Amino acid sequence: MENIAEYLKEERSQPWRDELRKSMKAKERTSIERVHMPEQDPVERSHNYLEVNLGLTEEMAITEAHRCLDCPDPTCISGCPVNINIPKFIKKIEAHDFLGAAKVLKETNALPAVCGRVCPQEVQCENSCFYTVKLKKTPIAIGNLERFAADYERNSGKISVPEIAEHNNTKVAVIGSGPAGLAACGDLIKMGYDVTVFEALHDVGGVLKYGIPEYRLPNEIVDVEIENLRKMGVKFHTNFIVGKTASLDMLREQGYTAFFVGSGAGLPRFMNIPGENSVGIYSSNEYLTRINLMHATDPDYDTPVHDGKTVAIIGGGNTAMDSVRTAKRMGAKRAILIYRRSEAEMPARMEEVKHAKEEGIEFMTLHNPVSYEADEKGRVTKMVVQKMELGEPDASGRRRPIPIEGSEFEIEVDVVVVAIGVSPNPLIPHAVPGLEMSRWGTIIVDKETMQSSIPDIFAGGDIVRGGATVILAMGDGRRAAAGIHKYITEKVKK
Numbered sequence: 312m313e314n315i316a317e318y319l320k321e322e323r324s325q326p327w328r329d330e331l332r333k334s335m336k337a338k339e340r341t342s343i344e345r346v347h348m349p350e351q352d353p354v355e356r357s358h359n360y361l362e363v364n365l366g367l368t369e370e371m372a373i374t375e376a377h378r379c380l381d382c383p384d385p386t387c388i389s390g391c392p393v394n395i396n397i398p399k400f401i402k403k404i405e406a407h408d409f410l411g412a413a414k415v416l417k418e419t420n421a422l423p424a425v426c427g428r429v430c431p432q433e434v435q436c437e438n439s440c441f442y443t444v445k446l447k448k449t450p451i452a453i454g455n456l457e458r459f460a461a462d463y464e465r466n467s468g469k470i471s472v473p474e475i476a477e478h479n480n481t482k483v484a485v486i487g488s489g490p491a492g493l494a495a496c497g498d499l500i501k502m503g504y505d506v507t508v509f510e511a512l513h514d515v516g517g518v519l520k521y522g523i524p525e526y527r528l529p530n531e532i533v534d535v536e537i538e539n540l541r542k543m544g545v546k547f548h549t550n551f552i553v554g555k556t557a558s559l560d561m562l563r564e565q566g567y568t569a570f571f572v573g574s575g576a577g578l579p580r581f582m583n584i585p586g587e588n589s590v591g592i593y594s595s596n597e598y599l600t601r602i603n604l605m606h607a608t609d610p611d612y613d614t615p616v617h618d619g620k621t622v623a624i625i626g627g628g629n630t631a632m633d634s635v636r637t638a639k640r641m642g643a644k645r646a647i648l649i650y651r652r653s654e655a656e657m658p659a660r661m662e663e664v665k666h667a668k669e670e671g672i673e674f675m676t677l678h679n680p681v682s683y684e685a686d687e688k689g690r691v692t693k694m695v696v697q698k699m700e701l702g703e704p705d706a707s708g709r710r711r712p713i714p715i716e717g718s719e720f721e722i723e724v725d726v727v728v729v730a731i732g733v734s735p736n737p738l739i740p741h742a743v744p745g746l747e748m749s750r751w752g753t754i755i756v757d758k759e760t761m762q763s764s765i766p767d768i769f770a771g772g773d774i775v776r777g778g779a780t781v782i783l784a785m786g787d788g789r790r791a792a793a794g795i796h797k798y799i800t801e802k803v804k805k
């Protein structure tokens with residue numbers, strides 16, 4: 312957009328927006344309390360996989376939408392990595408035009424039902440809301456309203472399918488079907504490209520399906536979005552590992568003109584401490600994939616996980632929180648989260664921490680495992696943990712954890728899940744000679760176009776950023792789609 316301020320001014324001056332603004336005084340709007348998202352009872356939900364957040368009713372959504380002041384300088388928009396026109400979609404909700412609200416969301420966000428559920432809004436749009444910045448009050452529940460509008464559209468069965476440009480018979484390959492890949496193919500198909508997604512796993516969706524559990528993001532919601540892309544003409548090839556099943560050169564020979572690599576950061580990290588390869592110690596990726604995608608809880612499937620009585624999860628991010636809450640649902644009597652810093656430094660979303668505590672998760676902060684012990688069959692039975700204290704801030708800006716000498720003690724455990732971070736998937740970088748990489752194993756790209764050092768290869772999401780977020784991955788996918796379009800258009804002109 313050339314001039315966003317001018318555009319927003321024009322938008323705001325439309326009669327329907329003007330009328331809404333005048334319908335309620337600002338003072339009245341700011342006196343409304345933020346509408347609370349209804350939730351499943353904590354005791355009940357800690358034994359099932361149903362969604363924790365139940366969604367807003369129409370009445371609740373309209374009340375929350377009344378709070379939005381439709382400010383002249385909506386800083387919330389720049390707080391959103393994909394620049395959703397937030398005031399416009401909220402005002403559509405206030406005007407009872409819920410399908411209109413969903414349409415506004417979809418102008419810049421291909422997966423609003425997903426983002427409304429899992430985006431860290433508290434550090435993005437909601438953190439830039441006028442209520443937070445100027446009024447020092449609780450921000451508008453932008454994420455909850457986004458989820459409401461997207462769910463309303465899905466439940467109404469009137470899902471708007473975007474306009475698709477005339478087919479240009481140019482083949483583009485998208486490698487990886489996580490949010491980066493899905494966002495890229497959503498834009499590319501709209502531009503008229505012949506888009507094929509190659510996915511290594513047997514199911515499409517990346518972390519949205521194999522990582523984030525059902526009780527936060529039901530697979531069914533992701534499937535609806537994937538089905539829409541299918542209806543728009545995107546082709547999906549599963550069980551296809553680019554770099555193994557076929558090389559990029561083989562795909563070039565099949566006529567693919569450009570590639571988007573959204574292969575994520577699925578390589579687990581371990582602590583490399585004694586006993587860590589005992590049976591019953593999982594990486595969070597393996598643990599969650601077995602449960603979310605491979606039916607580990609169903610005895611008819613061959614992919615079980617040990618369902619321990621005492622399960623310890625190591626880490627303090629979203630993945631650790633998802634793993635520990637899953638362990639509780641799998642029947643653990645004691646599900647313990649062991650984190651080496653204090654709760655203030657935890658990277659997990661505040662909402663997840665709150666939900667975990669309500670569900671009876673034991674938080675053991677300022678502790679770190681130093682070794683594991685196993686029985687004669689090699690199964691983990693104990694872990695030795697050491698107490699920690701906080702020192703000066705490190706490179707991440709968080710206070711450095713320092714071990715306290717002589718503070719070690721033992722905990723009996725049956726299962727351990729290591730959730731201390733992930734690294735970029737190395738397969739594509741290894742399979743493509745000459746691709747410029749950083750020392751962290753991420754693909755180096757131009758930040759505007761997402762083009763790599765090899766002109767027909769573009770990349771985005773976690774393979775470029777390391778472990779990041781869904782919305783950042785989607786933003787990358789969209790920028791790469793525009794970059795690919797520019798690259799192909801210029802190539803054709805030559």
Ligand SMILES: Cc1cc2nc3c(=O)[nH]c(=O)nc-3n(C[C@H](O)[C@H](O)[C@H](O)COP(=O)(O)OP(=O)(O)OC[C@H]3O[C@@H](n4cnc5c(N)ncnc54)[C@H](O)[C@@H]3O)c2cc1C
Binds near residue numbers: 736
């Ligand atoms: C458990 C967990 C919880 C999270 N919770 C949140 C959250 O609440 N909010 C949030 O914003 N973010 C969250 N994140 C982070 C977020 O999910 C990721 O940042 C995001 O999914 C990255 O998207 P992506 O498309 O780059 O990669 P991915 O989602 O990882 O998708 C990459 C896909 O590429 C496939 N692939 C890899 N190599 C190949 C190959 N050679 N050929 C074909 N296919 C290949 C993989 O199988 C995978 O399906 C979470 C992550 C995890 C693991």
